Each structure stands twice: as C-alpha cells, then as structure tokens.
Amino acid sequence: AQSVTQLGSHVSVSEGALVLLRCNYSSSVPPYLFWYVQYPNQGLQLLLKYTSAATLVKGINGFEAEFKKSETSFHLTKPSAHMSDAAEYFCAVSYTGTYKYIFGTGTRLKVLA
Amino acid sequence: EPEVTQTPSHQVTQMGQEVILRCVPISNHLYFYWYRQILGQKVEFLVSFYNNEISEKSEIFDDQFSVERPDGSNFTLKIRSTKLEDSAMYFCASTDSRAYNEQFFGPGTRLTVL
Numbered sequence: 001a002q003s004v005t006q007l008g009s010h011v012s013v014s015e016g017a018l019v020l021l022r023c024n025y026s027s028s029v030p031p032y033l034f035w036y037v038q039y040p041n042q043g044l045q046l047l048l049k050y051t052s053a054a055t056l057v058k059g060i061n062g063f064e065a066e067f068k069k070s071e072t073s074f075h076l077t078k079p080s081a082h083m084s085d086a087a088e089y090f091c092a093v094s095y096t097g098t099y100k101y102i103f104g105t106g107t108r109l110k111v112l113a
Numbered sequence: 114e115p116e117v118t119q120t121p122s123h124q125v126t127q128m129g130q131e132v133i134l135r136c137v138p139i140s141n142h143l144y145f146y147w148y149r150q151i152l153g154q155k156v157e158f159l160v161s162f163y164n165n166e167i168s169e170k171s172e173i174f175d176d177q178f179s180v181e182r183p184d185g186s187n188f189t190l191k192i193r194s195t196k197l198e199d200s201a202m203y204f205c206a207s208t209d210s211r212a213y214n215e216q217f218f219g220p221g222t223r224l225t226v227l
Contacts, residue, residue, distance in 0.1 A: 032214055043204060043220040044156070090156060099214045100146065100169055101206075103156040 002027045004093050006104035014112045019063075019078040021107045023091030026072065031093040033074040034101070035065055038088045047089075050074060061085070086111045115139040117219035119205050125225045126195055134190045134222045136205030145188045146206040146216060147180065149173070156204065162188065195226045 007022040025031055033050040048059025055067045061084075065076045074091060091104040118137045126132050138145050147159040161168040162180050179191045188207075192199055202223050206216040 034215070036218075044218040046215060046217075049215055092156075094214045098169060099144070099208075100158040100161055100171075101148070101156070101216060102158070103148075105155040 002031075002093065002095065002102055004091050004102055004104040006089075006091050006107050008107055009105060010108045010110065012110040012112055013081045015083055016080050019076070019081045019085065019109065021076040021089050021091075021109065023065075023074045023076065023104060024072055025074065025091075025093050027093070027095065029095060030069075031095055033065075033067060034092045034094075035059065035063070035074075035076050036090045036092060038090065038106075040087075044090065047076070081109075081111045083111050083113065085109060115217075117205055117207055117217050119203075119219035119222050121222060122220065123223045123225070125227065128197055128226055129194050132192050132195055132224060134192075134203050134205075134224070136188045136190070136207075136219055137186050138188055138205065138207030139209070139217055140186070142207035142209045142217070144168075144208045145180075145182070146208075147190045148204045148206065148218075149201040150204065150221075151198075151201045159190070159203075192224075195224075197226050200224055200226045 003026045005024045035047040036044040047063050048057045050057050050067045058064045063078045088106050088108045090106045092101040120135045145162040148156050150156045160170040160174045177193045181189050202221045204221045205219040208216045
C-alpha cells in the first residue's frame with residue numbers, strides 16, 4: 001500500500017540553525033509530493049510541491065525540498081530557522097488516477113531562542 | 114486571493130445527533146475533498162467529489178456520512194448519527210486540476226461530540 005513516513009514527530013532546532021524535516025514515500029509509481037504547514041488552530045497551507053519538473057523545489061518562507069527517486073525521499077529544508085517557523089509540517093503524496101492526498105503523521109517543529 | 118471557507122469553525126453536538134459541515138470551495142474549482150484530523154493524529158482522506166458524484170471514498174466514509182453540493186457554491190458533509198469517535202477537525206479542500214492536484218484547504222471545522 002502507498003504510504004508516507006515522516007521520521008521524527010518532534011524536531012527542535014535553535015534559531016538560525018538548519019531545519020531538516022524528513023519525508024519518505026513508498027510507491028513504485030511516480031508521485032506528486034507536497035509539504036504543508038499547519039500553525040496552531042489554523043488550516044493547512046501549501047509550502048511547496050513536486051510535480052515531476054525540477055527535482056529541487058523552492059517554496060514559500062525560504063523552504064525548499066529535493067525529490068530523490070533513488071531514496072524515495074522528499075525532505076524539507078531551510079538554511080536558517082526563524083521563530084515564526086514553529087508549526088506542524090505535513091508531507092503528502094498523491095498519484096495519477098486517485099488524486100487523494102495521503103498524509104504523513106506530521107512533524108512538530110520547535111524553534112529555540 | 115481566493116480561499117476555501119468553512120462554517121462553523123467549531124461545532125459541539127450530542128452523540129446521535131446529525132451534523133452538517135459546510136464548505137465554500139474556490140469558485141472555479143471542480144474537485145472537492147473532505148479530510149479529517151483526529152486530535153494528535155494525521156490528516157486522513159474521507160471522500161472526493163467531482164461532477165456531482167463521489168469519485169473515491171475511504172473506509173472511514175461509511176453509511177453515516179454523505180456529501181452534497183446543493184448549489185453552485187456550497188459543498189457539505191453530513192454525519193447522520195454522530196459518535197464520540199467522530200470528534201475531529203474536518204478539512205474541506207478543492208482543486209481545479211487533477212493534473213497537479215494542488216489542493217487548497219479551508220481552515221477546518223472542529224467537531225466535538227459529547
């Protein structure tokens with residue numbers, strides 16, 4: 001079955017440090033890949049998406065992600081964390097023919113002053 | 114900027130009661146979805162809807178659930194007889210294209226079943 005794994009339900013980084021949030025998918029067919037951010041008591045906001053164009057995808061708020069087919073990964077990075085990045089981050093996949101999103105379990109990012 | 118809206122933001126109901134959660138998708142979108150997120154858990158797909166019919170549904174979406182697009186703007190999720198385990202945040206989403214399937218999410222309705 002198709003699934004998404006996000007390693008680390010909680011990640012803490014210092015302000016200014018690199019942010020790395022991991023996402024791996026399991027599928028034999030090329031997926032569409034997404035990262036969403038959820039701030040407390042708010043909905044899901046798209047950070048970036050991979051749709052089979054460039055493997056390095058740049059998103060909003062300085063985030064980027066790289067699609068690595070050989071590793072079935074789509075990790076989210078940001079060079080320098082900001083306090084405002086504290087939120088929950090969800091990786092999601094969808095596939096041609098179904099289009100529903102399959103979400104990972106989420107990673108709560110904490111940014112330490 | 115166009116956005117998906119949902120009402121109410123919070124609904125409290127008694128077990129066994131019917132609830133209707135409402136969504137207004139982005140106006141030129143054609144594909145609609147409902148997801149739910151039980152507190153502390155991941156977001157789960159419930160149902161997708163296109164051309165006035167269900168395209169796909171999950172095993173969660175049993176006979177207690179139904180969806181409807183009663184007019185040109187609203188998209189509703191009805192739970193006929195709520196259970197305690199229906200307590201969750203329900204998100205509506207819409208998209209205009211299946212090709213890249215970027216879904217735009219509403220802010221959610223928090224349903225609390227007592």
